[in-house]
Amino acid sequence: MSDVIDQAIPQSPQEAFEPETDRRQRRRGRRGRVGKVGWPIYLLLIIAVIISVFPLYYMFVIASVGASAVTSIPPRLYPGLNFFDIAAKVFETVPFLQSLLNSVIVSLSIAVISAVLCALAGFAFAKLTFPGRNVLFVIVLLTMTVPSQLSVIPQYLIISWLDWVDSLQAIIVPGLASAFGIFWMRQHMATTLNDELMQAARIDGANSWQIFWRIGFPVVRPAVFVLGLINFTAVWNDFMWPFIVLKSPELFTVQIALKQLQANRTIDLALTMGGSFMATLPLLIVFFFVGRRMVAGIMDGAFKG
Numbered sequence: 192m193s194d195v196i197d198q199a200i201p202q203s204p205q206e207a208f209e210p211e212t213d214r215r216q217r218r219r220g221r222r223g224r225v226g227k228v229g230w231p232i233y234l235l236l237i238i239a240v241i242i243s244v245f246p247l248y249y250m251f252v253i254a255s256v257g258a259s260a261v262t263s264i265p266p267r268l269y270p271g272l273n274f275f276d277i278a279a280k281v282f283e284t285v286p287f288l289q290s291l292l293n294s295v296i297v298s299l300s301i302a303v304i305s306a307v308l309c310a311l312a313g314f315a316f317a318k319l320t321f322p323g324r325n326v327l328f329v330i331v332l333l334t335m336t337v338p339s340q341l342s343v344i345p346q347y348l349i350i351s352w353l354d355w356v357d358s359l360q361a362i363i364v365p366g367l368a369s370a371f372g373i374f375w376m377r378q379h380m381a382t383t384l385n386d387e388l389m390q391a392a393r394i395d396g397a398n399s400w401q402i403f404w405r406i407g408f409p410v411v412r413p414a415v416f417v418l419g420l421i422n423f424t425a426v427w428n429d430f431m432w433p434f435i436v437l438k439s440p441e442l443f444t445v446q447i448a449l450k451q452l453q454a455n456r457t458i459d460l461a462l463t464m465g466g467s468f469m470a471t472l473p474l475l476i477v478f479f480f481v482g483r484r485m486v487a488g489i490m491d492g493a494f495k496g
Contacts, residue, residue: 247471254278254465261460277465281452287466289441290448291473294427297359297444301366302423306415308368313376313411314403318384328377335370343435350436361436362444366426372418379414380407420481427474445470 252267253260255274260267281287315321316328346365347356355361384407392402408415430446437443443451449466452459 247468247475250464250468250471254461254468256461258460273461274465277461278469280462281466281469284462285448285451285466286440286443287445287448287469290443290445291470293359293442294445295473297362297433298423298426300363301426302419304363304367305369305372305422306419309372309418310376310380310408310411310415311403312368312373313378313380314384314407316373316377317380318386318389318407319399331370331373335374340431343432346432347435356436357438357442358436359442362426362429362433365432366422369422372422375418376411376414379411383410416481420477423477424474 249268251274252270254277256267256271257273260271316324316331350356350361350365355364388406389402392406397405428446429444430450433444433447434450437447440451449463449470452463452466
C-alpha cells in the first residue's frame with residue numbers, strides 16, 4: 192500500500208521527472224539509511240533501560256533472597272522464593288498499607304490542587320494586566336533560588352501556630368503551589384493561548400474566570416497533566432518535611448514507614464529492600480498507565496514553545 196502511495200505522490204519536484212526504477216531505488220536507499228541509523232539508537236535505548244531498571248530488579252532479588260545476596264561472591268542476580276515472607280514481615284513491622292494510603296491521599300491532593308492553582312497563576316501572569324505583574328513574577332522566580340531547607344523553620348512555626356502538627360494538612364497545604372509550577376504554566380499560557388480568541392470571548396461577555404476555565408485550561412491541559420504527575424512523584428518521594436511534622440504511626444507516609452523498618456544500629460537489608468520495592472510499585476503503575484500522556488504533554492510544550 193505504501194508503494195502505491197509513493198508512486199502516486201512524488202516526494203520532490205525532481206522525482207516527478209525521474210524514471211520509475213530510479214525513483215524506487217532512491218526511496219529504498221533512504222529507508223536503508225534510516226534503518227542503519229536507527230539500530231544503534233535502539234541499542235543505546237535498550238542499554239539505558241537495563242541500567243535504569245536494574246536497581247529495582249536487584250532490590251527485588253535482595254528482598255526475595257535475603258542479605259546473603261549482597262555478600263555472596265559472585266553476587267546473586269536471580270530472585271529467590273522468600274519475597275512474600277519478607278512482605279508479610281514488612282506489614283507486621285509497620286502499618287504499611289495505611290502509610291501507602293496516606294501517601295496516595297497527600298500526593299494526589301497536592302498534584303490535583305497544585306496543578307489547578309498554578310494554572311490559574313500562570314494565566315494571570317501571562318494574559319492578565321494588573322499593577323506589579325512583572326515585579327510579582329520576578330519575586331516568584333527568585334524564590335526558586337532559595338534552598339527548601341531554609342524555609343523549614345518558618346514553615347514549621349506557621350504549622351505549629353495553626354495547630355496542624357501531626358496532621359496530613361501540615362503536608363498538603365504547604366505544597367499547594369510552587370514557583371516552578373507557576374513558571375511552567377505561565378510559559379505554556381503565553382505561547383499557546385491566543386489573544387484574539389480571548390478578545391472575542393470578552394466581546395461575547397465572558398469574564399476572566401470563564402475565559403480561563405473554558406478556553407485557557409482546555410488548551411494547556413496536557414501541560415497541567417504533566418505538572419500534576421511531576422508533583423505527585425515529588426511528594427511521594429518526599430521524606431524530610433513529613434518526618435518533621437508527623438508523629439503518629441497511623442499518619443506516616445510511605446517514606447517514613449520505610450525509615451521505621453531500620454533498627455537503631457542494624458539494618459535488615461531484606462526487610463528494607465522489600466519495603467522499598469513495594470513503595471516503588473505504585474509509581475511504576477502510575478507511569479505505566481499515564482506515561483504516554485506525560486511524554487505527549489512534554490512534547491506538546493516543546494513544539495509549541
